[in-house]
Amino acid sequence: MDLRHLRYIVASARNGSFSAAAQELNVRQPIVSRRIKEVEDELEVSLFDRSKAGARLTPTGEAFVISARRILCDVDRLAEQAKARGAGILGRVVVGFYKSLSSGQFRAGLRDFRQRYPGIEVELIESPFVELKAGVLAGAIDTAIVLGDAGTCDVLSALELWSERLVVALPQDHPLADRAFIYWPELKGKRFLLSHHDPGPDMRNILLRHLAAPSDQPEIVTRHLSRESILSEVAEGQGITLQCESAEGLAGLGVIFRPVHDGSGATRLGYVACWRPDNINPALESFLDVLKPRG
Structure with a gap:
């Protein structure tokens, strides 16, 4: 039978x-x-x-x-x-990301995906870059959304996503607070507070690239603090910090945000999605298709 x-x-x-x-x-x-x-x-x-x-x-x-x-x-x-x-309309996808991406375009893309694919469960994992990359390589994470370009995730496949302006967070009474934007040379000699957590190390590299000279190194203080705690320290006058544009959505912390410019305009930071080339999860393909830049 x-x-x-x-x-x-x-x-x-x-x-x-x-x-x-x-x-x-x-x-x-x-x-x-x-x-x-x-x-x-x-x-x-x-x-x-x-x-x-x-x-x-x-x-x-x-x-x-x-x-x-x-x-x-x-x-x-x-x-x-x-x-x-x-067909990629039902299933589960595991997405890793930095804590700093808890707002902004990533969240907007996530909402769009959930609306378009209600049959796909999205499991989010918030971890540092090293752990995210290890999770993707081990197959525990389908894709990681990280700061960088296509070369950031060397052995992995990568899709360049959106970019955000780099902003500097200042105390509300800082001498540069009345500027619409700030040029890099105006930040020389300032004390920077950065988080030990991602994307703090990326911000450190950006600072060194723009402000370091053989006889002049920027003062960078790294703390094991969250983004919100770093911004609270900035509000207390302990220094200034660099943030991604999405941080502007944080309110009530006593800081202001100003874009950082060079001679070509606003300094921008790109994000990429990284995944194993042999990942055959159809739900991952649907997720990447929603995040993929249009036009």
């Missing part, structure tokens, strides 16, 4: 005759009769009372059909889910 036998039995019960079931299933009537007889012989029971008026279920057949319908519904549902998973 297999699923085909169950479908013949359920169709015959629904139609009240073997010939009508055969027409519905687009097979010849003798095939339906023979398959049902095979089941009855195998189980040594009668499922149908046969007459010239058609075929009626026996009491045993009625109980059998109830279970058969349930089995066929479960199988059909399983097939639909498998097709949906293969």
